[in-house]
Amino acid sequence: MADNLFLQTLLPTTHDLGGFKVHRTLPHRERTTIGPFIFFDQMGPAHLAPGIGIDVRPHPHINLATVTYLFAGAINHRDSLGTFATIEPGAVNLMTAGKGITHSERSPAAVRAEGPELSGIQTWLALPSDKEEMDPAFEHVAKADLPVIDGGGAQARVVMGTLWGATAPVTCHSLTIYADIVLDPGGAIPIDADAEERGLYLALGDASLDGEPLQPSTLYVLRPGVRATLRSERGGRVMLCGGAALDGPRHVFWNFVSSRRDRINQAKEDWKAGRFALPPDDHDEFIPLPEIVKTVSYP
Incomplete structure (x- = not known):
């Protein structure tokens, strides 16, 4: 039965970062992308110790877009465009790196005293080859502006694209x-079958697809065109991701993604030489270029 639904089952690489865990399912040794998604991380769920927060120092990206989506907690985003935005659960931060951008992510000071919550998904989207060198951009879309499909004991918030006849305003x-x-x-929802490539990820609780149980923190690649129903016995939270297949292979080094290996090498040299601008209100420190890239690298 599962073979009729799933092309692949991608188990996570899990790292304990001292206070919270990160589960990574893309890139994976068996598959690097699902649609434009080339990186898929689940952060937490965790409740950090009082006085502690996350502090991801300024670092660069090229030729990709990052998508941050939280289930709980809050993160302050600052970037080299001068953007400052606080993301909270149900909203979206889309940062398009294009030809180059730097940013930092930190827990707001207001929540550090009691110990901040941290739970959510961070993904990277590879840009089409003809848009890789576009100008960098940032957009924040509030929770209230994302469409929600409600029925059958399920609530589905469309974060990007068009699903179940509703379209999100995110670029x-x-x-x-x-x-x-x-x-x-006891809730259920049909899974839209229109996209060329699709993945399902059980983030919290329990769920099954046409009777096949989904395992936590696991990314299931669905067969093209398969129509199936997602259900939960005790309640759960599932992310659906995907889209059109990429227009060619991508190279990945640290925070850099590109269709051209020489472009990544140039970005490495530019970062080492200090040619990337830092966020104007967060420029006193940064993450140096690693000699050996770790699977998960947070300061």
Whole structure:
């Protein structure tokens, strides 16, 4: 039965970062992308110790877009465009690196005293080859501006693209689908079959697809065209991601993604030489270029 639904089952690489865990399912040794998604991380869920927060120092990106989506907690975003934005649960931060951008991510001071919550998904989208060197950009879309499909004991928030007949206002640089599906106990929802490549990820609780149980923190690549129903017995939270297949292979080094290896080498030299601008209000420190790239690298 599972073979009729799933092309691949991608188990996570899990790292304990001292206070919280990160589960990474893309890139994976068996598959590097699902649609434009080339990086898929689940952070937490965790409640950090009082006085502690996350402090991801300024670092660079090229030729990709980052998508931050939280289930709990808050993160302050600052970037080299001068942007400052606080993301909270249900909203979206889309940062398009294009020809180059730097940013930092830190827990707001207001939540550090009691110990901040941290739970959510961070993804990277590879840009189409003809848009890799576009100008960098940032957009924040509030929770209230994202469409929600509600029924059958399920709430599905469309984060990017068009699903179940509703379209999110978030910019898509190529055909992209992304949704946050919350299932009540006994809830169910049909999974849209229109996108060329699709993945399902069980983030919290329990869920099954046409009777096949999904394992936590695991990314399931669905067969093209398969129509199936997602259900939960006790309640769960599932992310649906995917879109059109990429227009060619991508190279990945640290925070750099590109269709051209020489472009990544140039970005490495530019970062070492200090040719990337830092966020104007967060420029006193930065993450140096690693000699050996770790699977998960947070300061």
